[in-house]
């Protein structure tokens with residue numbers, strides 16, 4: 001949406017948005033589980049050019065965020081550009097015509113001079129391949145495919161996983177189910193959520209006091225930016241902060257939760273730091289229990305753990321996250337001379353500034369490799385990427401060339417730098433996270449401050465590309 005808005009403002013007239021589902025909103029359309037919200041304050045989790053003084057709370061719920069993006073789509077007249085219900089299966093660069101041919105399921109081919117891949121990092125739900133799962137008699141679903149017709153009343157419910165999504169939906173399950181069993185593989189740092197409703201006079205002031213909402217938005221960005229020091233491998237700030245929050249967690253241990261459930265054995269920030277005010281109370285209910293022994297298999301009416309214990313359940317809800325490191329799959333992407341993007345990325349995805357890959361001219365990836373954040377708003381990164389790609393497109397036209405292909409040496413230098421910076425972050429330490437491949441290469445996160453990304457994307461760097 002952001003790319004379409006900005007490209008049109010730059011004078012591009014022929015834009016088509018290909019979307020598999022039936023509406024805009026991406027992750028906010030797919031993730032409608034009870035309790036879904038964003039853990040980035042709403043004033044920062046919105047476009048800088050479409051600010052919203054009317055957010056109801058500091059951390060607004062999913063329905064309000066989705067409504068915001070739907071409104072932006074309407075106000076910027078994007079819907080006529082959208083083709084809903086079409087799935088891209090293949091994108092091939094035609095060397096002779098210097099065009100992308102984008103093939104849809106069903107065989108139709110859409111031609112484009114520029115191909116922007118904006119499928120994100122978290123759109124393909126991951127359900128672990130647990131032996132016996134097929135034989136389960138009850139209901140199962142993933143948090144990103146929530147079944148609102150299913151009611152938990154009177155049921156024994158298993159929740160698998162305790163990441164950012166589970167922390168949000170588990171309190172709902174605990175409220176309604178007769179009993180809840182959480183299967184937790186490893187602990188997360190879960191801290192209080194500084195959330196509250198905005199008062200009517202605050203919303204009035206955001207709308208009417210010149211510059212106030214913008215200043216507030218900037219203050220959130222600056223405060224979050226300072227949290228990057230938590231992500232450094234050797235961070236005194238993290239040690240102090242950990243010491244500050246541990247007594248609060250210790251109280252939960254004193255209240256009866258096992259220590260290994262509450263206090264992670266890896267440094268804070270290695271996985272996303274979670275915020276919630278109702279998660280721990282939900283686990284402290286007498287009808288809730290946490291199992292930390294790994295799941296061995298599923299039976300028709302029970303989950304069996306590796307110690308041979310059977311846990312009878314009626315429903316299993318998977319909060320097991322997404323397939324994150326195989327960017328752009330299952331779309332087949334072929335660049336110059338038929339090269340296969342997924343083969344190029346066999347050892348882990350990488351792209352210059354997360355956007356450009358040599359051999360794939362005029363192709364830009366949004367929220368691509370190494371552009372996720374652990375400390376600030378992804379909307380900021382998206383806007384930077386769009387500013388960069390718009391500048392690339394404009395510079396390409398001005399140059400009179402038809403295609404721009406990133407120079408391999410630029411890619412190598414860029415990748416070396418990202419991996420060098422990654423070595424200095426907490427993400428490469430001893431935790432299992434969706435930020436890295438099984439081999440430990442950091443493929444998902446930007447390992448620096450966002451203002452460094454802002455700086456790096458200020459110019460198109462057309463000299464970094466071969467023009468043809």
Ligand code: NAP
Pocket residue numbers: 037038039040122128143160161162163164165166168183184185186272295319320321322432433434
């Ligand atoms: P996630 O953070 O990847 O969490 C997946 C959970 O499932 C983890 O607890 C993981 O355990 C567990 N798991 C995976 N495979 C398992 C298995 N075979 N057996 C047992 N447990 C297993 O996924 P998510 O919670 O959906 O969140 C993904 C990302 O989406 C977040 O990090 C965040 O960026 C985004 N998100 C954001 C918000 C927001 O408020 N902005 C909300 C929801 C999601 P381990 O930890 O041991 O691997």
